Amino acid sequence: MATRHEITKKFAREYARANRAEKGAMLDALVETTGWTRDHARRAIRVAAARKGAARDVQRRPRPKKYSYDALIVLQEVWRLSGQPSGKYLAAVMDDTLERLVRFGELGKVAPRVRPEVLDELRSMSAATIDRYLKPHKDAAYPSALSGTKPSHILRSSIPTRTSMDEPITVPGFLELDTVAHCGHTLKGEFLRTLTATDPLTGWTMLRSIRNNAFLHVHGALEWITAQAPVPVAGVDFDNGSEFINWGVIAWCDDHDIPVTRARPYQHNDNAHVEQRNGDWVRKHAFRYRYETEAELALLNDLWALVMARKNHLLPCVKATGWTTTKAGRKKRIYDPPRTPYQRLLDAGVLDEKIRSRLETEHAALNPAKVTRAINKIQNQLIDLAAARTRGTRPAA
Known part of the structure; x- marks a missing residue:
């Protein structure tokens, strides 16, 4: 067990700096060496990285934003005007919603930002990306309600x-x-x-x-x-x-x-x-x-x-x-x-x-x-x- 801890500690230092392909290769090597499952090996690396002396001070460079600031502002307006749906549902009707909002002239509030390339960015967004970009603007805090259902024994x-x-x-x-x-x-x-x-x-x-x-x-x-x-x-x-x-x-x-x-x-x-x-x-x-x-x-x-x-x-x-x-x-x-x-x-x-x-x-x-x-x-x-x-x-x- 001590040997396994040393191995995972070594992998943890390299794992934090590695790209996706390198991480996969490290997991394969760790699984072959220890006999663990892939999920357990991944958890062991995370635990080792959290311990003192591992790779806690290593910070990966933040991923650059794929979509422009104008696309984010227009997305917020489209989301608001369409009834604040989740990303999974908004992505499914993005084409139809954009066509209607443009046809009815409802994007005037963000009109200076509405350009063909911005609309193309919105159409290409995945559901997860939409949710991630809109997260600061969603209000999911709804208190629990009382129930008025009374069980009836009749019939x-x-x-x-x-x-x-x-x-x-x-x-x-x-x-x-x-x-x-x-x-x-x-x-x-x-x-x-x-x-x-x-x-x-x-x-x-x-x-x-x-x-x-x-x-x-x-x-x-x-x-x-x-x-x-x-x-x-x-x-x-x-x-x-x-x-x-x-x-x-x-x-x-x-x-x-x-x-x-x-x-x-x-x-x-x-x-x-x-x-x-x-x-x-x-x-x-x-x-x-x-x-x-x-x-x-x-x-x-x-x-x-x-x-x-x-x-x-x-x-x-x-x-x-x-x-x-x-x-x-x-x-x-x-x-x-x-x-x-x-x-x-x-x-x-x-x-x-x-x-x-x-x-x-x-x-x-x-x-x-x-x-x-x-x-x-x-x-x-x-x-x-x-x-x-x-x-x-x-x-x-």
Whole structure:
């Protein structure tokens, strides 16, 4: 063991100065000498380098930036105007987004920097590079929210369960449903809720805010969703909340010949698609404030119309297609290339001509920057209303 420590100490000094090819040769030699696996040899070199007397004082020359400062500034503006997506999704729609922003003249704020070579730089950026360049400008700090789901024992035993281990959905129109409580810091009293419906196959998602979880309001949201869905609803899946597992909702599904399934209690991965939309669509855009009034209800539904236009038409998503195994023997998910829900609907070939024509017209008219400005305007109104409520309930000094 002492000999191995000496060998790794020697390699650590050279490893810090070596290039990629030289590092690979050193690892091969160390593996052959010690009998370690390649991963263990790499870890041993890192440990040796961290010990006193190794290569702690050796610093590699920083890699020069590949992209210009102008490209970074324009990238920040494109990212902001397109709704602040992750690099994986922004890279997938970079060509389309740049074409729209240039066509609608929305890059005027950075117009002096928008040159053909700068646009070419943006188109050539990888997803990882986009994330690395935008890291200082991303705000990923969202506090945890309260849950308004109350387990319902009514009808539970008669509704079949659908788990994350079941066969994947292969037909568009199957919807995962869930509600988000806009309760702020307390579940006391009455507050607004948003019903989220997402198609796991295409990613197409619909949002509708309602007064509360009474059947009257849930029924109205379900009627709206079935009317707005681009394809007929082929089935619904929800959690064990009492807003769904009740005689009224089950009877409504029976009247519409819609099969019903439910997730297992406390197993959020069973309906992971709608849970992801709750965070990325609802919480990210409506924040975690408390909303109660009719004015806030109208604002939320106006906001969802814009969010649905941006997310369904302009921003891509990925879909898990299987599993693979890494070199270390660990299971790893495989995803398909990022595509927008709109593109996935077209690829499915299930749209009738009337709906297809309507969606194509809506898609062609979308201006990413205009949509973002409208979303920001409504968000500012919601912030002002939430702040006014806070001031109104603050105790007097």
